[in-house]
Amino acid sequence: GAPLLALQSLRWLALLLTASALLRPLGGFDALPEVSWLLLVPGLLLFAxxxxxxxxxxxxxxxxxxxxxxxxxxxxxxxxxxxxxxxxxxxxxxxxxxxxxxxxxxx
Incomplete structure (x- = not known):
């Protein structure tokens, strides 16, 4: 069901937010969400x-x-x-x- 699929999507969300955090400082990517590294690193370690x-x-x-x-x-x-x-x-x-x-x- 949906809760089980949500578990799988958390890994992709962590990876996409990492890409956003890496691309945003380069300029031209201001539309990407800004993510705190304090949330991103534990999320990556846990889900990726x-x-x-x-x-x-x-x-x-x-x-x-x-x-x-x-x-x-x-x-x-x-x-x-x-x-x-x-x-x-x-x-x-x-x-x-x-x-x-x-x-x-x-x-």
Whole structure:
């Protein structure tokens, strides 16, 4: 749904705002938005780097699957939907292609 797609768009927003911040001082780009580097750098680290994307995915999975115990869980039930959501967050944020990342053990 839309909230999952919003996660993916935050990475593109961070990259586009970085381009805006780099081009704006050159002149002729006054129509681009002015962005504070105090907001831009943490946004880039969180949404555009492999470590940040893996951290978002790992934190979401840990929070959503907290309290899950081994056993049989019905399809479409509470735990099935939570697991599905954790997998979708990992897919949308782009953490799936980061299998070699050092934080994969925490996921």
């Amino acid at each position: 780097t492999p470590f940040g994307r893996m951290a978002i995915s790992a934190v979401a999975a840990r929070l959503l699957l907290r309290g899950l115990e081994p056993g049989d869980h019905p399809r479409g039930g509470r735990w099935h939907l939570r697991l599905w959501l954790a997998e979708q967050i990992a897919q949308q944020i782009g953490a799936v292609g980061l299998a070699g990342a050092p934080w994969i053990t925490y996921y």
